[in-house]
Amino acid sequence: MSAPFGIDLGSNNSVIAAAFKNNIDVVVGEIGNRSTATLVGFNAKARSLGENAKIQQTSNVKNTVGNLNRIIGLSADSPDFEIEKKYFTAPLVAKDSEVAAKVRLAGEQKEFSATQLSAMFINNLKEVAQNTVKGKITDVVIAVPAWYSEKQRQAVADASRIAGLNPVRIVNEVTAAAVGYGVFKNNFPDEPKKIAFVDIGYSTYTVSIAAIKKGELKILGTATDKHFGGRDFDYAITEHFAKEFKSKYKIDIHTNPKAFHRVLTAAEKVKKVLSANTSAPINIESVMDDVDVSSTMERSELEEYVQPLLDRLHVPVEAALKAAGLTTEDLDNVEVIGGCTRVPSIKARLVEIFGKPLSSTLNSDEAIARGAAFICAIHSPTLRVRPFKFEDYNPFSVSYFWDKDEEDVDHMEVFPVGSTYPSTKIITLYRSKDFEISAKYTHPEALPKGTDPLIAKWKVTGVKVPEGEDSVAVKLKLRMDPSGFYTVEAAYTVVEKIVQELVENPEAKEDDEPEYKDVKKLVKQDDLVLEAQTLSLPEALRNQYFEEEFKMVANDKLVSETEERKNALEEYIYELRGKLDDIYAPFASEQEKTKLQGLLTKTEDWLYDEGDDTTKAKYIAKYEELARTGNLIRGRYLAKQEEEKQAKRAKQESKFAQEMAAKIAADRAAKEAEAPKKDDDVVMTEELD
Structure with a gap:
């Protein structure tokens, strides 16, 4: 059974949480930290990920990449590309219109896209979580900044698939924290409370206004400053x-x-x-x-x-309140999370802006990951969790466009700004042949600069016009799904048919025959074929990246195991040499000592010369060559130790037996000494009587 898994993919540090042992808790990392450095490093032989990359970062700055969530899905045409360069020590380049990092791996110059880099890091988090829960992990919910565009959200989903995970949901960071607040606090009245959630992390500042009541949450408004942290x-x-x-x-x-x-x-x-x-x-x-x-x-x-x-701190607060249609007086509480909210000047200014004290009942660093893990648990078919329904806020208006055929218009705003999602709308078009439909941001000027207004295209085929008709009605099921992705979920044709419908007659008697009337209704006729062209990676390229990641994981493992074998050989040389002159000395002949000392010196010279960089098999072979003689001497030593241990145990048992025998004899003598006195007492009593 797969454990539900949540990731707070942060710019500086990431936090992971999982549902295991009947609880949702943060997964402790490889070196005992409750967070993992969001870093990917490249070395002369392999990669270093997370905390291992951080250890090497200072000496390997040009080959260490962080701030992954700032560049994933980012277009090379975006002004943010130039802004982000100053925060990276590895050179950023454009690769196939995507942002990539140029690094050296195993002596070769490589360019890895931001999606690949994120997949490497997410895969490492998956391994850490699997080692903790002692089981396989497949499903994941990843929390991302609320300002992410469709392309960025799709890139995160692609990265998780390359890492071998199933992204059941991409959720906004503050929404995940708010869900955790609503679930784990669990003392809400039936009437919703209005709460402002303020998250100021390493690189992003977000304010979300939520209405929460028992078992339900609705985000009323969200605003961000993506260059504040x-x-x-x-x-x-x-x-x-x-x-x-x-x-x-x-x-x-x-x-x-x-x-x-x-x-x-x-x-x-x-x-x-x-x-x-x-x-x-x-x-x-x-x-x-x-x-x-x-x-x-x-x-x-x-x-x-x-x-x-x-001086900019008030802007997201005012924008979020405006989107929610509220004022600070309408708020019941202000909950703050994120490491930067610990800065005294920020806290003081937030109190001034909201006009009320701040609350920090959530764990500032872990709330997002715990909320994401709970959302993943909601989607699990095998776990039962507390029912909780939530809706998020749509930050950008999206319209669907089509070619004119029988219609007078060629587009419709389907998901306006401020609408909530997940959401489904059904529209009807009259078509005479196969056609295309596309989703685009309605107001490109409102988007962050460099964002492509096109979201996706769908080719709809299989349209059949009934004989004698000029067109057929096509129903399109349009959806903004739980991850914020815009889709055409289904397409089918409907035709008008006469069907019989029961006439309701409240005065009819039980024995009366039912009456029917003919009614014209639209009835589903044919399911149409949808061929999507989205902003996610083409399947072939995603599979290629998956295979490359699999090979790099295997290489990392081999390099790690080879280094372990090298270290084991080095330790064995020093340990055996020391013991040969000490505790092993009585158990080896002079001939064995001379031979083994020569072999140890020879192996040591090899290790620091041509053996400094060789294969895992050669280290194993050298170790076994030493161990053939070393283990023989060690065996004699251990046998003598066991012999002495047995002799000591036998001596202790003999001594214990003697002591027990003496004690039993002493007890018996004491009883026998007391027996006559009891008899005398009886006789004296009888004589007195």
Whole structure:
């Protein structure tokens, strides 16, 4: 049975949660953290993912890629492409109109698309989760920023499929958190409470207004600022210190990517310290050119540097309230999540904007992942969970277009801004032949720049016009599905037929014959064939990426196992040499010692020469060559140890038996000594009587 699995795919860190052991909880990562660094690294032999990539990041900055959710599905024509470049240490390039990263893997220059990179990372999260739940994972719900376009949402779904997962739903991050709030809080009245959810994470700021009552949630309005988050604070701090170090130490960290990354990492720590303190130090040894740097920053300084950001803080709040048709006075609560909401200046400004205290009953870092895992559990056919219905907010108007045939119009707005989804609409077109229909954003000017207004196309075939008619009515079932994807779910023709319908007669008696009347009705005739052309990857390309990922996973595993075998051989050489002169010495002949010492030296020389980089099989062979003699001596040592252990145990058992025998004898003697006294007492009693 597959465990339902939820991913909060963050820019800096990602959190995973799963439904297992009758609970929904966060999955602890490989090194015990409750979050995983959103990083993919490439090395001389293999890849390093998550926390392993973070360990190597400073020494491997040009081949480490993060901020994956900022570039997945991003068009190379988008202005955001240029904006994002400053946040990446690996070079970003355009590949087939997509954003890709240029890295070196196993000595070769490679270009991996953002979808491939995300698939690598998601696959790693899947492996971590499977090791925790001790079972296979197939179904996943992935939480993404609310500002994602159709193309970006499709790219995330593609990435999860390449990772061998079934994306049952792509959900907005704050919506996932709100679902978790509605489910786990579970003390809502029948009348909905209006709650503002504010999420300020590493790169995105989102406000969603929700109406929640027992078992139900509806997002009334959502607004975002996709260039507002913790990384902007980190860069403001880094730029401040870059200027100071240039003046104070005559070094320019902008000219050295490793130095810049080290200062950026230190800046993040400064930001966190300033959340609880009024000042924070920074000390970095040999940052570049063997120069050590140190300084301090006051909280007031940081607030001054990020003032332009703080001045924008009110914008998403006002936009979300406007979309919901509410004011701050209408809100029952303001719930905050996201690491950046810990910054004192942000908290103070939010209190000022909302005019009421902030609440933090949700876990700031884990709420999204837990909500996503619960949503996945809702979709599970094998799990029973608490019923909970929720609807999300549609941020962009979408219309469907077709060629004029019998109609006077060629399009219709089907899913307007502010409508909720999932949602289904049925339209009727009169067609004389096969045709095409497409979904497009109604107002391209309202989209983020660089977003393609075309969402999808469908070719509808199999249209048959009844004899004697000029056209046939075609019913199209249009749907905005739970993941926010726009589809044509079904298409079929209907014809007008005369059918008999029962006439209702309240005064009819039980024995009266039923009366029928002829009624004209549209009756389904033929199912039509739909051929979709969406923004997801072509199946052939997705399968190619899947096969490439499978090969890279196998190579990573082989490289890891080879390194383990190498380390095991090295440890065995030092362990055996040490014990041969110590505890193994009495159990080996001089001839065996001489032979084994020579073999150990020979193997050690090989290991640090041609054996420094060889195959797993050769390491195993060298280990077994040593073990043939080493294990023989070890066996003698263990046999002697067991012999001594048995002798000691026998001695202890003999001693215990002797002690027990002596105790029994002593007890018997004591009883016998007491027996005459009891007899005398009896006799004396009798004589007295």
